[in-house]
Amino acid sequence: MTDQPLVLGIETSCDETGIGIVRGRTLLSNTIASSMDEHARYGGVVPEVAARAHLEEMQPAIERALAEAQVRLEDLDAVAVTSGPGLAGALMVGIGAAKGLAVSLGKPLYAVNHLVGHIAADILTPDSVPLEYPTIALLVSGGHTSLLHVRDLTTDVELLGETVDDAAGEAFDKVARILGLPYPGGPEIDRAAVGGDPAAIRFPRGLSRASDLDRHRYDFSFSGLKTAVARWIEREEAAGNPIPVADVAASFREAVVDVLVTKALAACADRGVPRLLLGGGVIANRRLREVALARAAEAGVTVRIPPLPLCTDNGAMIAGLAAELIVSGRRPSTLAFGADSTLPVTEIQVAEDSSGAEDALVRAGAEVG
Amino acid sequence: MQGPAEGRGGYPGRVILGVDTSLGSAVGLIGRDGRTVADVAREGHLGHAEAIGFLLEQVIAAAPASDPDPLTHVAAGMGPGPFTGLRIGIAAARAFALGRGVPVIAVPSHHAAALAIIEAGAPAEPFAILTDARRRETAVTVYEGIDVDGIPHAVVDTVLVPQADVDRKLGALRRFEVAAISGAAVARVARRAVAAGRTLTGSEPLYLRPPDARVPAAPKRVGP
Ligand SMILES: [Zn+2]
Secondary structure, eight states: OOSSOEEEEEEOSSSEEEEEEEETTEEEEEEEEEOHHHHHTTTSOOHHHHHHHHHHHHHHHHHHHHHHHTOOGGGOSEEEEEEESSOHHHHHHHHHHHHHHHHHHTOOEEEEEHHHHHHHGGGGSTTOOOOOSSEEEEEEOSSOEEEEEEEETTTEEEEEEEBSSSOHHHHHHHHHHHTTOOSSHHHHHHHHHTTOOTTSSOOOOTTOSHHHHHHHTTOBOOHHHHHHHHHHHHHHHHTTOOOOHHHHHHHHHHHHHHHHHHHHHHHHHHHTOOEEEEESGGGGOHHHHHHHHHHHHHHTOEEEOOOHHHHSSOHHHHHHHHHHHHHTTOOOBOTTOOOOTTOOTTOSEESBOOSSHHHHHHHHHSEEO | OBOSSOTTOOOOSOOEEEEEOSSSEEEEEEOTTSOEEEEEEEOSSSOHHHHHHHHHHHHHHHHHHHOOSOOOEEEEEOOSSOHHHHHHHHHHHHHHHHHHTOOEEEEOHHHHHHHHHHHTTOOSSOEEEEEEOSTTEEEEEEEEEEOTTSOEEEEEEEEEEEGGGHHHHHTTOEEEEOOOOOHHHHHHHHHHHHHHTOOOSOSSOOOOSOOSOOOOOSOOOOOO
16 A cells, blocks of 8 residues: 555544544545534533434535545545544444445455544644654543553553543533533633632642552542532532632632643653643643643643644544554454444554454354345 | 235346344345345344444455446435444445445335235234334334335334333234344335335434433532
8 A cells, every 4th residue: 555545534432423534644634523512401422412413424524524635435545443442332333334434445444542543633733743752642531531651653552541530521511510601611611710810729639649649640530629619619609608700610720730731741751751742622721731831841841732623533533543554564454343432542453454364253253144 | 005025016227235233233235136135144232333344245245246237225224223233234334325326225124124024925914013122112113015116014103112011002913023134125125115216214213212311400419
């Protein structure tokens, strides 16, 4: 295959139906259909609602992406899809579509890891200097909060830590609800925090005590923070005090941002890696970017942030990762894979066709009726 | 009512791939003459995502030798069935059709089961197709023969019936408890619909239930 493979990527791990098309490291289309509005009245992503929306959006999104990229399906070198981690029922819609498309076209199929895809988003950034390895990566969204040590995008990604309860984005949604703000919480908290004092209330930093750091040095916890905010508000209300919403929002956000940045920079220092890559939808939070950039500069760490449409969940990063795998000589995935909602980050590609033997076994399972 | 199974007869010239994951995973292909070129399946509710690619590949591999004609349509079984599995076949069918540049024909999965039963020597009187809808419910559609276009005639549209009420509701009506839908049968129903220029169901799967989601109440108190 060429060193500039034309790849279509399908991403359906959460509530965005993402279709991306790349030629090597060149982004041709990043088409996203989101079902976010349908989740708003539930205050969070409802898996069944997301899966239904993926099915309806899939075909039109593929058609829009092809039109934008000005390529035809028959020109593709490969199809790529997210196998996990994510919502199982949502992932399966993308997998069904990817398999149907790949078999229909007779094209190779690459099943890849969503989290590693977030790192691949960086290499699609136009006019950027190539990503240098190793790098620490902090991926923050409504579905995940992960800290990674990336030595090589296609072969060597290590999980340093992740959230033990809520994802950071979820914490924003839940605290927004406590404050009576709509979903999604991130932008609402930002809006409410304008003019607020981030130091007004000292909310707890999860898993940051010395006793926690032994076992959870790079892990995150946001569930206790959410409860602390709720408790603080209840106490003030009980005392008959007005709630300083701007201060609460700013102080809560500061607690989230502080713990994210502190742990990411600790990883950089511990591992001797002066590079930090940020990814995931919560990177849209301006305060997180500000604090990360300022504190990284003090620590002598270079920060990379892909453009926001590549930070949120998207199909382009999935296509981009597959293109890198192809260029590095990896074989396609067999058709055997399914959705793996807890796929470990070390599995960058799923079900790579190693010998054909595994293939034959699975085929034997399909009885001719 | 026409008899027995062929209706107006003919429906020539379509090469149709049928895909259904409303129960097990099934893919079939019928040729220009309407005969089955290939019909493969894997039983069971689980593993649709794993199975669907191999089944498609198997059927496509069977095609060129016996039927060199290009595919004209893809038929998708739209359920009813457990949602997560059901969607996989529909997504695969639509993407396959997109890849070949052919239209998708949406087929109620019970129609395919009913046609297979009618073809096998249907009862003259009305009969019910029953499939497991999970949560102690059964999806039921009542058919009576085929209509003028050769399509199984549903006299009662699909409803969910609690398992405990099935006996009482169906009474003496003849029942067929169906555990597998054939991809080729889905294609044969589509063939008749295409010939008649009819749309059998909408583009949304026959979910029969709203999504499990509750609009949250006000936040709970967490304090003492
Ligand atoms: Zn993500």
